[in-house]
Amino acid sequence: MGRPSRLPGTAKIDQIVCHVDADCFYAACERLREPALRGEPLVVGMGYEPGTDSGAVATASYEARAYGVESAQAISEALEQLPRKIDAASRDDLDVAAAGFYRPVDMEFYESVAADVKAVLHEWADTVREVSVDEAYLDVTEQTSWDEVEEFASSLKAEIQERVGIVVSVGVAPTMSAAKVASDHDKPDGLVVVPPESVSDFLAPLDVEAVHGVGPVTADALREQGIETAGDLAAADPAVLERSFGQRGRRMYRFARGEDSRSVEPRGQPKSFSRESAFTEPTADREKQRQRVRTLASAVAQRAARRGVLYQTIGIKAVTPPFDVTTRERTLPGPAGDEALVERLALSLFEEFEGQQIRKLGVRVANLSFGSETQSQLQVWANEGQKTTSDKSDSRNDTHRQNECDERECEHNHEHEHEYERDVGQRTLSEFE
Numbered sequence: 001m002g003r004p005s006r007l008p009g010t011a012k013i014d015q016i017v018c019h020v021d022a023d024c025f026y027a028a029c030e031r032l033r034e035p036a037l038r039g040e041p042l043v044v045g046m047g048y049e050p051g052t053d054s055g056a057v058a059t060a061s062y063e064a065r066a067y068g069v070e071s072a073q074a075i076s077e078a079l080e081q082l083p084r085k086i087d088a089a090s091r092d093d094l095d096v097a098a099a100g101f102y103r104p105v106d107m108e109f110y111e112s113v114a115a116d117v118k119a120v121l122h123e124w125a126d127t128v129r130e131v132s133v134d135e136a137y138l139d140v141t142e143q144t145s146w147d148e149v150e151e152f153a154s155s156l157k158a159e160i161q162e163r164v165g166i167v168v169s170v171g172v173a174p175t176m177s178a179a180k181v182a183s184d185h186d187k188p189d190g191l192v193v194v195p196p197e198s199v200s201d202f203l204a205p206l207d208v209e210a211v212h213g214v215g216p217v218t219a220d221a222l223r224e225q226g227i228e229t230a231g232d233l234a235a236a237d238p239a240v241l242e243r244s245f246g247q248r249g250r251r252m253y254r255f256a257r258g259e260d261s262r263s264v265e266p267r268g269q270p271k272s273f274s275r276e277s278a279f280t281e282p283t284a285d286r287e288k289q290r291q292r293v294r295t296l297a298s299a300v301a302q303r304a305a306r307r308g309v310l311y312q313t314i315g316i317k318a319v320t321p322p323f324d325v326t327t328r329e330r331t332l333p334g335p336a337g338d339e340a341l342v343e344r345l346a347l348s349l350f351e352e353f354e355g356q357q358i359r360k361l362g363v364r365v366a367n368l369s370f371g372s373e374t375q376s377q378l379q380v381w382a383n384e385g386q387k388t389t390s391d392k393s394d395s396r397n398d399t400h401r402q403n404e405c406d407e408r409e410c411e412h413n414h415e416h417e418h419e420y421e422r423d424v425g426q427r428t429l430s431e432f433e
C-alpha cells in the first residue's frame with residue numbers, strides 16, 4: 001500500500017504531528033509468534049519465570065486489563081486477579097474461562113519488531129523522533145494536510161498492521177504534547193485527529209491525568225488543589241503551579257493549554273542514559289531506597305549493554321521534598337560496561353542521602369563510547385571494576401541543585417526515562433525505552 005500524497009495546492013497550517021504508539025506492545029509481539037494467544041488475556045512479566053509468581057507486569061493485553069491487571073503490578077497480585085490457564089485447568093475452584101496466559105519479557109524480539117515498525121514510519125515521514133520502543137512522533141506537515149490527515153493516518157495504521165502485524169494507535173495534532181494525548185484517547189486501535197482550532201476544546205474536559213507529563217501522583221496533588229480537568233489546569237495560576245511543582249508546574253500548565261513550541265526533531269546519538277522512578281509518597285525507608293537504586297542502576301546498565309555502549313561517568317539523582325534535586329556523579333579513568341559496578345557506585349553515591357525523605361531517585365550513565373573500538377576496553381574495566389574510581393575526577397562533592405526536569409525525552413539527547421509514578425517498591429521495575 002502506498003502513501004497518499006498531498007493534493008497540489010492544499011494549504012498546510014502549522015505543523016502536523018502524528019504520535020504513534022503500539023497497543024499493549026510486548027503482548028502484541030508475543031501474539032505475533034504465538035497466534036494462539038490472540039484474543040486471550042495475556043500478561044508479559046519482567047523478571048517473570050514461567051510457573052512462578054516472581055516479577056512484575058510489563059504489560060497486559062486489553063483482555064487481561066479487564067480483570068484489573070496493569071503495568072508495574074507484581075505478578076503475584078496479577079495472578080490473584082487472573083490465574084494462569086494451566087493452573088485453572090487443574091483446579092476445581094478456578095474457572096478456565098476467567099484465566100490467562102503469562103509470558104516472560106524477551107526484549108531482543110520486541111526490539112526487532114519495533115525496528116520493523118520504525119522502518120515503516122521512516123518511509124511515511126521525513127522526520128521521525130523515536131521516543132521509546134513502541135512510540136514515535138512524526139512530522140507529516142510535508143506529507144499531508146489537515147483535510148487529508150485522517151486518511152493518511154488510517155492508511156499508515158493499516159500498513160503497519162499489514163507489514164508487521166502490530167496494531168498502533170495514532171494521535172494527530174499541531175503540537176507534540178497534544179498528539180501524544182490524542183493517541184492515548186481512543187486506545188486500543190485509536191485514531192484521533194485534533195485540528196489546530198480544536199486543541200483547547202479537545203483538552204479541556206479531559207481528566208488532568210491525561211495531560212502529557214502529569215502522572216497519578218501529580219494528578220492527586222492537583223486534585224487536592226481543586227484542579228480536576230485539563231481545563232482547570234489551563235485556567236490555574238501558573239505562579240502557584242510553579243511554587244508547588246517547580247518548572248514542571250509551568251510546563252504542565254502550557255501543555256494543558258495546548259501550548260508546546262517543540263518541533264519534531266530526530267534523535268542524534270544519546271549523550272547519556274538515565275532512568276528515574278518516583279515513590280508514591282516520599283519515603284525514608286533505607287532498604288526501599290537502596291533497592292530502588294539497585295534496580296534503576298541495573299536497568300540503565302542493561303540498556304547501555306543492549307546498545308553496545310560503554311560509559312565513563314556514573315551518577316545519581318535524589319529528589320527530596322518539596323522538589324529539590326541533588327545530583328552526584330563519579331567519573332572513571334576509562335570507559336566501562338559493568339552492571340555490578342554501576343550498582344555499586346550508585347549505591348555508594350547514594351549513601352549520603354540514605355534515610356532522608358526521598359521523593360524520586362534516578363541513575364544515569366554518561367560520557368558514552370559507541371561502537372566496536374571500545375569493546376577491547378570493556379573487559380579491562382570490567383575486571384578492574386573495584387578500583388576504577390579516580391579521586392581526581394571524582395565530582396562527588398559538586399553539589400548541583402537544579403529544577404527537576406520532567407521530560408520523558410530531553411531536548412539535548414539525554415535519553416531520559418521516567419517510571420510511571422507508581423510505587424513498585426521492591427519489585428523488579430519494568431523496562432521501557
Ligand code: TTP
Nearest residue numbers: 022023024025026058059071072134430431432
Ligand atoms: P506503553 O506504550 O506505555 O504500554 P503498552 O504498549 O503495553 O500499552 P498501551 O496500549 O497502553 O500503549 O509501553 C510500551 C511497552 O513498554 C509495554 O508493552 C511494556 C513496556 N512497559 C513496561 O515495561 N513497564 C511499564 O510500566 C510500562 C507502562 C510499559
Ligand code: MG
Nearest residue numbers: 021022023134
Ligand atoms: Mg504502547
